[in-house]
Structures are given as structure tokens and as C-alpha cells.
Amino acid sequence: MYPLLSDLRVVECASFIAGPSCALHLGQLGAQVIRIDPIGGGMDFNRWPVAANGRSLYWEGLQKGKRSVAIDLARPEGRELAADLITAPGPDAGLFVTNYPQQGFLAHESLSQRRPDLITVRVLGWRDGSPAVDYTVNAALGMPWITGSERNGDQPVNHVVPAWDLVTGAYAAFALMAAERYRLRTGLGQEVCVPLSDVALACLGHTGQVAEALTAGDRPRYGNALFGAFGRDFLTQDGQRVMVVAITARQWSGLVKSLDLQAPVAVLESSLQANFAEEGQRFVHREALFPLFDKAIGALTLAQVRERFDTGSVLWSPYQTLRTALDADPRLALTEPLFQTLEHPSGHRYPAPGAAASFQGAERGPLQPAPRLGEHTDQVLAEVLSLSPSRIGQLHDAGIIA
Amino acid sequence: MYPLLSDLRVVECASFIAGPSCALHLGQLGAQVIRIDPIGGGMDFNRWPVAANGRSLYWEGLQKGKRSVAIDLARPEGRELAADLITAPGPDAGLFVTNYPQQGFLAHESLSQRRPDLITVRVLGWRDGSPAVDYTVNAALGMPWITGSERNGDQPVNHVVPAWDLVTGAYAAFALMAAERYRLRTGLGQEVCVPLSDVALACLGHTGQVAEALTAGDRPRYGNALFGAFGRDFLTQDGQRVMVVAITARQWSGLVKSLDLQAPVAVLESSLQANFAEEGQRFVHREALFPLFDKAIGALTLAQVRERFDTGSVLWSPYQTLRTALDADPRLALTEPLFQTLEHPSGHRYPAPGAAASFQGAERGPLQPAPRLGEHTDQVLAEVLSLSPSRIGQLHDAGIIA
Numbered sequence: 110m111y112p113l114l115s116d117l118r119v120v121e122c123a124s125f126i127a128g129p130s131c132a133l134h135l136g137q138l139g140a141q142v143i144r145i146d147p148i149g150g151g152m153d154f155n156r157w158p159v160a161a162n163g164r165s166l167y168w169e170g171l172q173k174g175k176r177s178v179a180i181d182l183a184r185p186e187g188r189e190l191a192a193d194l195i196t197a198p199g200p201d202a203g204l205f206v207t208n209y210p211q212q213g214f215l216a217h218e219s220l221s222q223r224r225p226d227l228i229t230v231r232v233l234g235w236r237d238g239s240p241a242v243d244y245t246v247n248a249a250l251g252m253p254w255i256t257g258s259e260r261n262g263d264q265p266v267n268h269v270v271p272a273w274d275l276v277t278g279a280y281a282a283f284a285l286m287a288a289e290r291y292r293l294r295t296g297l298g299q300e301v302c303v304p305l306s307d308v309a310l311a312c313l314g315h316t317g318q319v320a321e322a323l324t325a326g327d328r329p330r331y332g333n334a335l336f337g338a339f340g341r342d343f344l345t346q347d348g349q350r351v352m353v354v355a356i357t358a359r360q361w362s363g364l365v366k367s368l369d370l371q372a373p374v375a376v377l378e379s380s381l382q383a384n385f386a387e388e389g390q391r392f393v394h395r396e397a398l399f400p401l402f403d404k405a406i407g408a409l410t411l412a413q414v415r416e417r418f419d420t421g422s423v424l425w426s427p428y429q430t431l432r433t434a435l436d437a438d439p440r441l442a443l444t445e446p447l448f449q450t451l452e453h454p455s456g457h458r459y460p461a462p463g464a465a466a467s468f469q470g471a472e473r474g475p476l477q478p479a480p481r482l483g484e485h486t487d488q489v490l491a492e493v494l495s496l497s498p499s500r501i502g503q504l505h506d507a508g509i510i511a
Numbered sequence: 512m513y514p515l516l517s518d519l520r521v522v523e524c525a526s527f528i529a530g531p532s533c534a535l536h537l538g539q540l541g542a543q544v545i546r547i548d549p550i551g552g553g554m555d556f557n558r559w560p561v562a563a564n565g566r567s568l569y570w571e572g573l574q575k576g577k578r579s580v581a582i583d584l585a586r587p588e589g590r591e592l593a594a595d596l597i598t599a600p601g602p603d604a605g606l607f608v609t610n611y612p613q614q615g616f617l618a619h620e621s622l623s624q625r626r627p628d629l630i631t632v633r634v635l636g637w638r639d640g641s642p643a644v645d646y647t648v649n650a651a652l653g654m655p656w657i658t659g660s661e662r663n664g665d666q667p668v669n670h671v672v673p674a675w676d677l678v679t680g681a682y683a684a685f686a687l688m689a690a691e692r693y694r695l696r697t698g699l700g701q702e703v704c705v706p707l708s709d710v711a712l713a714c715l716g717h718t719g720q721v722a723e724a725l726t727a728g729d730r731p732r733y734g735n736a737l738f739g740a741f742g743r744d745f746l747t748q749d750g751q752r753v754m755v756v757a758i759t760a761r762q763w764s765g766l767v768k769s770l771d772l773q774a775p776v777a778v779l780e781s782s783l784q785a786n787f788a789e790e791g792q793r794f795v796h797r798e799a800l801f802p803l804f805d806k807a808i809g810a811l812t813l814a815q816v817r818e819r820f821d822t823g824s825v826l827w828s829p830y831q832t833l834r835t836a837l838d839a840d841p842r843l844a845l846t847e848p849l850f851q852t853l854e855h856p857s858g859h860r861y862p863a864p865g866a867a868a869s870f871q872g873a874e875r876g877p878l879q880p881a882p883r884l885g886e887h888t889d890q891v892l893a894e895v896l897s898l899s900p901s902r903i904g905q906l907h908d909a910g911i912i913a
Contacts, residue, residue: 111689113689113690113692113693114689114692114693116696126718130717130718133717134682134685138686138689139689152758152759153758155789155790155791156739156740156758156790157719157738157739157740157790157791157794158719158720158722158723158727158730158738158739159739159791160722160726161726161727163791165719166719166722166723166726167718167719168719169719169722170716170717170718170719170721170722171717171718171719173717217871235842236842236849237842239842240824240826241826241828242756242758242826244737244742244754244756245754245756245826245827245828246828247672247754248744248752248753248754248828248829248830248831249828249829249830249831249836249840249842249843250831250833250836250843251830251831251832251833251834251835251836252670252671252672252833253735253744253754253830254830254832255671256658256659256668256669256670256671257658257659257663257668258668261659263750263752264744264752265735265744265752265754265830266658266659266660266668266735267658267734267735267744267754268654268658268670268671268672268674269654269657269658269670269738270649270654270670270672270674270714271718272670272672272674272677272678275674275678275714275718276674276677276678276681279678279681279682279685280536280681280684280685280867280868281868282682282685283536283681283682283684283685283688284540284866284868284870286685286688286689286692287513287515287516287540287688288515288870288872289692290515290516290688290691290692291515291516291872291873293695294518297872298872299870299871299872299873300871300872301868301869301870301871302868302869302871303867303868303869304867306842306843307849307864307867307868307869308867310843310849310864310867311849311864311865311866311867312677312867313833314572314850314862314863314864315532315535315572315573315575315864316528316532316569316572316573316673316677317559317560317567317568317569317570317571317572317573318560318833319572319833319837319845319861319862319863319864320560320562320568320571320572320855320857320859320861320863321560321568322833322834322837323834323837323861323862324562324563324568324859324861325560325563326834327832327833327834327835328560328833332669333655333667333668333669335646336559336560336671337558337559337560337561338558338559340646342650342655342666342667342669348665350650350665350666350667351650352646352647352649352650352655352667352669354644354646354647356554356555356558356644357554387557388557388558388559389557389559389561389565392559422642424642424643424644424647425647426643426647426648426650426651427650427651428650428651428653428655428656428667429650429651429652429653430653430656430729431652431653431654431715431720431721431724431729431730432653432724432725432728432729433653433729434651434652434653435721435724435725438651440637440638440639440641440651440708441651441652441708441712443721447638447709447712447713448716453722455722457722457726459721459722459725459726460716460721460725461716461721461722462709462712462713462716462717462721463713464686464713465682465705465706465709465710465712465713465714466682466683466686466703466704466705466709467703467704467705467706467709468686468690468701468703469619469701469702469703469704470690470693470699470700470701470702471693471701
């Protein structure tokens with residue numbers, strides 16, 4: 110945790126990846142994050158992966174360092190209390206992250222009547238507010254039709270990384286910071302809506318895929334080949350797979366040289382009347398080029414490939430399993446400063462990541478694990494809302510808090 | 512473009528997706544972005560997808576609304592000029608986004624001697640600064656081994672969405688905002704390093720996948736099945752594919768009811784001694800459940816599925832190609848406010864996206880297309896560095912600028 114945003118207080122009422130990761134990012138740069146949890150846990154409290162005892166490793170990963178206030182959100186008194194917390198005074202508070210419906214009891218319109226400078230960052234599924242998840246947005250946008258090899262025929266291939274959720278979480282944290290900076294200058298609060306589907310569609314627009322589809326039609330499947338330049342998986346002599354990429358002219362000449370392929374590549378270039386210094390030409394002629402590399406890489410062990418590629422500054426990586434990567438790849442070591450080993454609510458002790466950015470001008474503080482549900486209920490209600498011990502006791506007795 | 516950050520001036524010297532998208536996000540919320548382009552274009556100036564005339568749709572998507580200053584960065588005078596621009600005075604300037612090497616001529620250490628409160632956000636590949644792209648990081652982290660069906664055997668399956676690049680771009684924009692807020696309070700600048708591989712690894716940590724790999728080993732391939740709950744692609748009677756998801760108990764009961772599957776599901780639940788109200792049980796018993804849904808969905812046309820699922824609030828989407836989605840799906844329409852139709856440098860006129868977030872408290876202004884290389888060279892050098900017309904003429908004559 111970096112102490113960059115330590116004057117900010119954020120209230121979160123959210124589930125799944127985008128909303129909770131938005132608040133996690135803010136917390137890991139120093140904001141105090143108060144998470145309102147429904148008593149017994151929200152919709153994602155048991156989301157897989159889970160530990161052998163059933164506790165969610167997913168949930169405890171996303172809630173690291175947050176304070177948990179457990180409230181019965183089905184009852185009017187609970188909803189009132191949540192609204193009190195969200196709109197509690199403080200010049201650097203009044204920041205709310207949620208994926209609850211826009212028209213429900215956590216509507217910005219009603220909350221902002223209590224605190225006009227409230228900033229609500231609301232993650233939506235589709236832009237009309239109807240629910241969507243990464244898998245449904247991705248299917249709608251056609252990515253599974255261009256993932257995997259042609260051999261998949263008329264079968265879509267889902268990707269497993271929750272890409273749009275993760276982009277949306279990071280982008281929502283950025284959007285909150287922009288709205289908060291605007292409030293610092295103007296005093297104005299506002300609602301900021303971040304639909305998963307708009308994030309995905311905008312990303313495809315920003316990287317030219319929307320323009321491509323509109324002007325040239327749908328992209329076919331290219332299997333593991335990198336689109337528009339040279340790149341693919343190759344098999345080594347000892348049965349290992351490596352991903353090799355050459356986008357720039359320099360990467361290309363380095364790769365060719367490292368495999369001593371200058372002569373056969375030049376022959377091919379001449380016979381095809383091609384210019385492989387242009388990345389697009391390497392893609393257009395990939396089926397002619399790949400066999401040369403299949404043969405050259407197939408004659409080397411992974412260790413030999415590694416030696417040649419690393420000394421030749423080739424852009425490449427072995428395909429590893431995640432566990433192998435974590436155990437053996439120094440570039441992905443679970444060590445400080447990025448990782449700190451903690452005891453988590455699941456009972457497991459394992460290294461967990463802090464902020465993915467390294468700030469040279471501030472010191473990384475200790476990482477805190479996820480809270481138990483309601484771990485900070487009494488403390489937060491006393492601190493933020495100045496509720497007396499007897500009032501807090503009454504709320505417990507009535508089952509409004511836990 | 513929302514006028515939220517209109518007092519900020521950002522200088523960008525970056526290529527590919529993460530750095531340029533970071534600056535694009537800042538620009539779309541109002542920051543003035545000055546992009547330093549090498550004369551003739553940087554490493555990604557011709558990146559695919561390209562238009563029929565060879566112009567990059569990718570490049571023009573990522574540089575929308577930026578001002579381009581073309582400088583010969585191979586020569587000392589050009590490097591000096593770039594450093595002048597990056598460190599030019601102004602209370603809300605001194606913000607620099609780059610993916611140039613940490614030790615090169617754009618090192619933060621030397622730049623910050625000219626402007627001590629400079630904030631440099633530097634996107635790296637691996638955390639040690641060696642180069643990496645989305646494809647190599649992803650291969651190293653094992654995602655291609657759990658993408659696609661078991662039938663792929665020992666063949667990895669790359670995904671096509673540049674997920675880690677996109678997350679890194681959004682996260683870098685967030686990190687810059689946090690550093691800038693810190694500077695507002697303290698006056699301190701700093702370098703912020705955002706390695707692609709740390710972003711990817713932290714994301715897998717935050718969502719429990721690192722913990723899963725450490726405690727239970729590598730996840731196998733589950734094909735198109737959603738991990739840990741109910742979800743998969745299904746084929747309709749008329750040969751269409753739909754992605755159907757049920758993570759929450761409510762989504763599950765809604766899905767079962769919409770297909771009139773209450774009775775057979777209850778029989779199965781009882782015979783398996785399972786409790787399908789628990790999402791994990793639906794995943795454990797997916798091979799027993801899927802045939803019921805294959806049959807029920809396979810007996811309906813896509814139109815019938817749509818009617819049932821939409822009235823039953825089922826979480827689903829048809830698999831569409833991107834072009835079909837853009838042409839026919841109202842949830843993904845390329846219309847205002849998210850999209851505006853512009854004339855782009857490629858010569859094509861097509862709708863391009865603004866900020867993916869909607870700010871209710873500010874008005875979206877007009878979107879600007881990407882610049883031509885060097886379109887704003889003279890204007891920016893006069894405005895920001897107060898260079899005289901004769902000095903600018905000299906620089907042109909010497910080929911330092913274009």
C-alpha cells in the first residue's frame with residue numbers, strides 16, 4: 110500500500126471483478142476503502158476458485174486491505190445506514206463505487222440529495238443497465254469466433270482471462286480520480302457510469318478493430334499467429350513450446366540472425382518478391398515463413414533456444430503453466446516488493462500482490478489481507494457516523510448489522 | 512472529450528497499446544496530449560489492422576485527439592527539444608507517458624533535473640525492463656494452456672484480445688492521476704513504473720488464480736465452460752450459438768424456469784445428492800447438467816431463445832461476429848454519445864469511440880481524429896516553448912523537426 114491517496118475515503122458496495130477491483134486499486138494507492146457487505150456475504154462471496162474449506166480465494170484476493178461493514182440491505186433501516194455511510198461528511202469522502210442497479214435504493218439521485226458533491230462510480234453490464242458479464246459481452250463482440258485455430262470450424266472459443274472486467278476495474282478507478290480532481294476544482298459531484306460493454310467496444314475502437322470490421326469485414330481465425338506481423342508458437346526439439354514475436358524491423362533481423370536464417374529468408378524474400386522489413390509482409394507470407402522457423406527451432410532444445418534468443422534480444426517466451434511460472438520464472442517471482450506473504454481469511458498463507466505500479470517517490474507500506482465479513486462494522490459506525498455503543502448494540506440486536 | 516482535466520498537459524512518447532492508450536484515456540477526459548512522434552513515425556506507425564492504402568487503423572485509433580510534434584530523436588538536438596517539451600513549465604504540466612527504456616535518453620533521472628516535480632509514467636515489458644508484449648507475457652503466465660478445449664491436447668491456444676496491454680493502459684492512467692494528486696498536495700514529482708508482466712501477475716493474484724495455483728496446482732482446460740459456476744455455449748435449433756451464464760442462485764432459477772427444466776433438474780439434483788443453488792455444485796456436476804440444456808436449447812430457434820431468456824432475465828448473449836454486432840445489435844450501436852463519426856487520416860470516415868465512461872456532471876464535447884505526423888509541430892513549439900518563427904524555420908531546415 111502506497112500512501113498517495115491516504116486522505117481519500119471510498120465506500121464500496123459491489124460484487125464480481127470490475128467494481129471490487131476498482132476499489133482495490135484505490136485502496137492499494139492509499140485510499141481508505143469501506144466495503145459494505147450484505148450479512149452473510151454478497152453474490153460473489155463463494156465465487157471460485159475456492160480453498161478446500163470452501164472459502165473463496167477470488168473474494169479474498171479482491172477485498173484485500175478493505176474494511177468490512179456487514180449490513181442487512183434488504184431492510185429499510187439497513188439501507189438507511191448504508192446511505193448514511195456513503196454520504197457521510199468529510200472533504201475527501203463522498204466517493205462511492207458500486208455495481209448496484211441505477212434505479213434501485215442506491216440510486217445516485219437520492220444519495221446526492223444527502224450529499225450534493227457525492228461522486229458515484231457505477232459499473233454496469235450493458236449500457237442500458239441490463240446485466241452482462243465478461244463472457245456474454247465477449248460472445249456478443251465476436252472475439253470467440255477469431256480465437257483458436259480454423260479447425261474449430263463453427264465452434265466459438267471463449268478466452269479465460271476476464272479481460273473486460275479487468276480493464277473496466279482499472280478504467281473505473283481512473284474515471285473516479287478524474288471526477289474527484291474535477292470536484293476539487295469545482296465542488297461538483299456527479300454519477301459516472303462505466304458499462305462493461307462500452308469499455309469493451311471502446312477498446313476495440315481504439316485499437317482499430319471496429320474500423321477494420323466496418324471497412325474490410327470480419328477478421329478470420331488466424332490460430333496462434335500474431336495478427337499483422339510475425340509471431341506464432343513453435344515446438345522445440347525437446348517438445349517444449351515457445352511464443353516468438355517480431356513486430357519491429359529490429360526484432361525481425363535479430364530473430365533471423367539468432368537462428369542463422371539470413372540466407373534462406375533472403376532466398377524466400379526474393380522468390381516471393383516480398384520485403385520482410387515490413388511487418389505486414391511477414392504476416393501476408395507467414396505460411397511460407399513459418400516452416401523455416403519450425404525447422405530451425407525444432408532442431409534446438411529449449412535451453413539452446415533460450416541461449417540464442419536471450420543473447421540475440423529476441424522477443425519471446427516459453428509457454429509455461431501458471432504454477433511453473435510462479436515456481437521457476439524469476440521474472441514472475443512472488444517476491445517483494447510486488448508480493449507480500451499474508452495469512453488470508455481462507456486460512457491459507459500465500460503471497461498476494463500490492464499495486465502493480467511502482468512509485469519511486471513513495472514507500473510501499475505493508476499489505477493487509479481481506480477482512481472477515483463485518484470485521485469493522487462497529488469500528489466504522491463509531492468512527493464515521495459517530496454512533497454510540499448503545500446504538501450499535503441496538504442495531505446488532507435488531508439484526509440490521511453483523 | 513469531457514472537459515474534466517482540461518488544465519492538464521501530458522507529453523507522450525510511446526508506441527503500441529499500453530502507453531498510447533494511457534494518454535488517450537487522459538485526453539478523452541480533457542487533458543491536452545502532445546505526442547512526440549519520430550519523423551516518419553514510430554515503431555507502431557504501420558501496425559495492423561491497416562486500410563487498403565496501407566495506413567494504420569490501429570495507430571489512428573490510439574492517437575485520436577492528440578497533437579503531433581515530429582522530432583528526429585536520433586540526434587542530440589532532437590533529444591534536447593523533446594526533453595524541453597517534456598519538462599516545459601506550467602503548474603499542471605510536467606506529466607510524461609512513455610515506453611522508452613528506463614536508462615535511455617528519456618531517463619527520468621536526467622529529465623527531472625530540468626523539472627524536479629516531473630511525473631514520468633513508464634510502461635515496461637518485464638519488471639527488469641526487458642521487452643515483452645501481451646503474447647509473450649500471456650504465454651509465460653500459462654493462460655494459453657487453459658484456453659480452448661481439451662481436444663487441443665499439448666497445443667497452447669493464444670487469445671486474441673490484447674488484454675494485458677489494455678489493462679496496463681487504463682491502470683497507468685489511474686496511476687498517473689494518483690501521482691498527480693500527490694504532487695498537488697506535496698509538490699513532489701516521481702517516476703512510476705508499470706510493467707506489463709506485473710499488471711498481469713497482479714490481476715491473477717487479485718482474482719485468486721495465483722492462490723489457486725499455489726494451493727491446488729494448475730487449472731486444467733475447461734473448454735467453453737465458465738469456471739466455478741454454470742455457463743457454456745449452446746447450439747440452437749437453427750444452428751446459432753448462445754453463451755448462457757448462471758452465477759447467482761437467482762440467475763440459475765431464472766434460467767431453469769425459462770427453459771421449463773424445473774422437473775428434470777430437480778430429479779438430477781436428487782439423484783446426485785447435489786444442491787444446485789450453490790454455484791460450485793453446478794460446476795462440479797456440469798457434465799450431468801449440460802445435456803439437459805443442450806436438449807432444451809437445441810429444440811428452440813434463436814428467436815425463441817431470445818424471447819424466453821429476455822423475459823426471464825437470463826444472463827446470456829448470442830455469439831455474433833464483430834461486424835454483425837456493429838450492424839445489428841442495439842446494445843453495441845456505434846451511435847452518440849459514445850461514438851462520433853469522423854474523417855480519419857486513413858481517408859476513411861467511420862464512427863470512433865470517446866471515453867468509455869459517461870460523466871453525468873459534464874458535457875461530452877466533440878471528438879477529434881488522430882493528427883497527421885507533425886501536424887502540430889510548429890504550433891506546439893511556439894506555444895509551449897515560445898520558439899520564434901525563425902528558430903522553428905532553422906529546426907526544419909536542419910531536419911530536426913518535421
